[in-house]
Amino acid sequence: MTHGIEISAGARDALSGWLDHLRALDGAAENTIEAYRKDVVAFLAFLSVHHGRSHGRAALADVSLRDMRAWMAHERAGGLSARSLARALSAVKGFYRWLSDRDGFDASTVLSTRAPKFKAKLPRPVSSEAAAEMIATAGTQAPDGWVGARDAAVLTLLYGCGLRISEALGLRGADHPLPEVLRITGKGGKERIVPVLPAARQAVSAYVTLCPYPVNAQTPLFYGVRGKALSPRPVQKAMERARLQLGLPATATPHAMRHSFATHLLDAGGDLRAIQELLGHASLSTTQAYTAVDTARLMEVYDRAHPRAR
Template sequence: MSLAISPALREALAGWLSHLKALDGAAANTLRAYEADVSGFLAFLAVHHGEALGLGRLKDTSQSDMRAFLAQIRGAGSSARSAARTLSAVKGFYRWLSEREGFDATAVLAARSPRYQRKLPRPLAEDAARAVIGTVAEMAREDWVAARDAAVVTLLYGCGLRISEAMSLTGAEARLPAVLRIRGKGGKERIVPVLPAAQAAVADYVRLCPFPVVDEPAAALFRGARGGALNPRLIARAMELARGALGLPASATPHALRHSFATHLLAAGGDLRAIQELLGHASLSTTQAYTAVDAARLMEVYEKAHPRA
């Protein structure tokens, strides 16, 4: 690919990614995905036109080119959802580049994204969410590990944190305050209230942890067996064991606890805008998925309980 794409174009792609990291706070995994998506598109254009690809050729990208690209990735087996994500990355790159280089990117920006059915969040029932916390602790072989795992899943369910957000907590938060300032996706900050149960769970972990969590405010709060930062895969494994013991579906993952937090708040009468802020969603439409979950649950209850004539 490096032979088919000009150095100026590679430099432009690197500049866009640096822009996303510096100004938008994009996560490393997001940047890698964007780089792969846009690099794949640029490689396609070079092959599609049978010539080396530079900035000048890129500016002439047509609607026909876009249709051919989408047909190619769908033909290669990409799902509609994956194709839509790739197209979104390509549009983002063109939008940024067209503003810098002063060309019309309408042909690219007007390309229609493939339609796909958005997957609804799959939360746990309230009793199952509570049972998971206790069962995760029971699965551990050491008391401090049991306390650690219980503290993490309590934060996921009780505060609606992403697993990456829980893992980013440091020793400075060892004595959990009444509210946490969380930096989520895109560097977006939000204020999250902390339940007494979460404070107690973390305090129990800190008391039992064999490593000097409180004395190392810059180090990770949650530690692995050797004292380094806890690998989130260990929490996923603990959830896997817990759901097996409780007979829960494979959808009962750490992230499902965050979904459960939002769904249970909404079911209890929580305001959608407030839940959006607690979750750190940039768009209300993302949070509105939980209204569909709640409606689906109500219909399920209706179907089971309605006395048919």
């Protein structure tokens, strides 16, 4: 309820139907479901106040571009950041996409509404303690033990070897047991050699032991629950659940584990050029950005390492 105007039962039923769909088919985490619910409820409440009446399910099809702009202006005036408003708009669009499919109306007005611009940030690295907790949590939260072992193995490869998620999921059964060094083909077909930590070899072996599907030279190394090659989304969802459980920020994504690998190597005295090779970056400037190295730190490495600086 907002200012005495309730959201209609029809609108609430529609919202419940969409959230049930997300739970059943998309496997969205409950915290994510709740965030979507709050965003859409706030939108529906605004429409009720804006028009001075509650909106039934049928009336939701009549939302205009002016309504969308008024809602966004209201949210920004209330202190909502551009990034948070973009997230809320994404939730509203998801709801309208689902509702328009079922009720047969044109939702292009809502779906074409542009999100506010904000500066995209590179994923921030997590601390070494948080990375270890993330891997451990992902390994224990899955309902099936082999799935938890799989998720932990993939995240260990991202953090322990600096692999991209596509590179980890591209490994084949023939790569097991993992050798001490892996030959990885990255972006642009560029090959690199990556050392494999004992912890990564152990995590993959633990997963293979529990995996109900065959792992051999003709198969993928990592499987999804239906016996097909694992896609990135289940790993992203596992990390999202672990992140929420541990209270880590939204920047703690699978790709941030790779960034953490680079940052922690640098913090331990690793050479930027060597880290560039391990990550498979084409230029040193990319490595500098990904490892959150500022100019002063870069000059410190230069002064220490360059023969003419001594």
